[in-house]
Amino acid sequence: MKKNIFLGIILFLSVQAAYAGGGWPQPRGGGFFKLSEWWVISNQHFTDVGKLDPNVTTGIFNTSLYAEYGFTDRLTGVLYFPFFSRAYFNNTVSGTTGEVITPGEAINTVGDTDVSLKYGILANGPVALSATLTLGLPLGNDSGGSAGNLQTGDGEFNQLLQVDAGRGFRIGKVGAYANAYVGFNNRTNDFSDELRFGIEGGATFWDGRLTAILRLYGVQSLNNGALPSELSNSTSIFANNTEHLSYAPELAYNISDKWGVSVSTGRAFSGRLIFANPSYSVGVFVKL
Amino acid sequence: MRFTIALSAILLLFSGCIGDDVVFDTVPEAVRILNPVDSIMVGSTRQFEARYTNNIGEAEEQPVIWTSSDAGVLAVDNTGRATGLAAGKATLTAEVLPDGKAPVSDAIEVVVSEDEVVGGPSAERSGTIRTTSSYLLEGSFTLREDGNDIVLEFAGDYRASTSLPGLYVYLTNNPSTVNNAFEIGRVETFSGAHSYRISGVGLNDYGYLLYWCKPFSVKVGDGEIK
Numbered sequence: 001m002k003k004n005i006f007l008g009i010i011l012f013l014s015v016q017a018a019y020a021g022g023g024w025p026q027p028r029g030g031g032f033f034k035l036s037e038w039w040v041i042s043n044q045h046f047t048d049v050g051k052l053d054p055n056v057t058t059g060i061f062n063t064s065l066y067a068e069y070g071f072t073d074r075l076t077g078v079l080y081f082p083f084f085s086r087a088y089f090n091n092t093v094s095g096t097t098g099e100v101i102t103p104g105e106a107i108n109t110v111g112d113t114d115v116s117l118k119y120g121i122l123a124n125g126p127v128a129l130s131a132t133l134t135l136g137l138p139l140g141n142d143s144g145g146s147a148g149n150l151q152t153g154d155g156e157f158n159q160l161l162q163v164d165a166g167r168g169f170r171i172g173k174v175g176a177y178a179n180a181y182v183g184f185n186n187r188t189n190d191f192s193d194e195l196r197f198g199i200e201g202g203a204t205f206w207d208g209r210l211t212a213i214l215r216l217y218g219v220q221s222l223n224n225g226a227l228p229s230e231l232s233n234s235t236s237i238f239a240n241n242t243e244h245l246s247y248a249p250e251l252a253y254n255i256s257d258k259w260g261v262s263v264s265t266g267r268a269f270s271g272r273l274i275f276a277n278p279s280y281s282v283g284v285f286v287k288l
Numbered sequence: 289m290r291f292t293i294a295l296s297a298i299l300l301l302f303s304g305c306i307g308d309d310v311v312f313d314t315v316p317e318a319v320r321i322l323n324p325v326d327s328i329m330v331g332s333t334r335q336f337e338a339r340y341t342n343n344i345g346e347a348e349e350q351p352v353i354w355t356s357s358d359a360g361v362l363a364v365d366n367t368g369r370a371t372g373l374a375a376g377k378a379t380l381t382a383e384v385l386p387d388g389k390a391p392v393s394d395a396i397e398v399v400v401s402e403d404e405v406v407g408g409p410s411a412e413r414s415g416t417i418r419t420t421s422s423y424l425l426e427g428s429f430t431l432r433e434d435g436n437d438i439v440l441e442f443a444g445d446y447r448a449s450t451s452l453p454g455l456y457v458y459l460t461n462n463p464s465t466v467n468n469a470f471e472i473g474r475v476e477t478f479s480g481a482h483s484y485r486i487s488g489v490g491l492n493d494y495g496y497l498l499y500w501c502k503p504f505s506v507k508v509g510d511g512e513i514k
Contacts, residue, residue: 039304041304043309045504047421047422047423047451048422048423048449048451048452049422051422052422053421053422053423053504053506054504054506055501055504055505055506056309056504056505056506057307057309059304061304086304088304088305088306089306089505090306090307090308090309091306091307091308091309092308092309092311092465092505093308093309093310093311094310094311094313094344094465094467095310095311095312095313095314096312096313096314096343096344097344100308101311101313101465101466101467102466102505104306104307105306106306147454147502147503149453149454149502149503239453241451273451
């Protein structure tokens, strides 16, 4: 109940790294599947006043499957499933004696999972508009380790309603797109609700083989949850009242018409109660 | 085949290993007289005790050399047992000579009086806590004996951030680490006067209060106990 300070953000960043759709639903029978590894190793965090403070080095690794499948031309099912999630923190060692003061620990579990339905409101016009309902299933561990402060989930069931608007266009011979979204995340278990927002732009080069994407996105807590931070054991990314404003460049390379690989990184311009180190992601994807 | 290679490469990445975070936790060696008094009567005796703490603030058995600045006023033997011999003042010193290191000592001034002792053992210490992080932490405190316990009392000027998870307060001789520290308990009051009753600890056993965030495993603030 009270052990979730910074997790919401990890899932958010992970999904962002795997994002495929934007305002565009998949065509009927079409699909996008991505196997990826997302991780962050952090030794500092943004405090409640936005400054940087150190913390014991903590790592979170998510090996996940992201899938989109078009049930109809307008209705797409989306799954984000971190089937292997590892969280650890380092040993704390005396610089004077070399003895271990606090031994490090690790947990390996399934992570919190998102199941979504995306509906294409405007699919054929110049602007693609879609609405997505995401259910955040708390399948991860929100109180692992001897002190209960290792987490692969936030322990709460959340519902995110998001609207995306996207438009494709050309810059000379280069195909490009832009997408924007805003969402409201209703969180349970006394977590504060959130506003989520972002814009992204992408351009495709080398006969469609290489796509470069830049995302700017953020989370704003409504600070309406009763969960007190001071009585929790949570550490950065599974927290309550987490906020950040971040950017994430990504490169996706199409090896063939169906297969491709991607790399991305996410970094925060500013934040509150969240890890301050960059996250990274690599993945391999296939399109139906 | 390509998928298998890519999958193998990805799976290798999730094996994030536990490493070491090194804490710079060296403190000066110290010796402290644990049961000081202001005065004793002529003809009376008192067994003084001293504790040596090493360069990580850990209590360690070491021979203590007891001396008096005026053996005609206050005599002391090599176990720390002192006897008032004549009216006057003397400085009682406890000194430790750690192997290969500079000597460390603690000293108190003792009045030897023909009259009944007016000033009893020092029964209260005090200090001010301060933040060493970006999180709010401030206020003054006193530490006093109460029967066999000691009581840590914070004044009305105490304030601490409510944004930290798992904030704990400790007594320690090394303000850089919770190693060898005495855990008083989890912080549950974040403003105003409040107190903790502590058993099994002497008034002069520790030199600092330490505020520590357990989940982040970092120091939040401290306060020297004077």
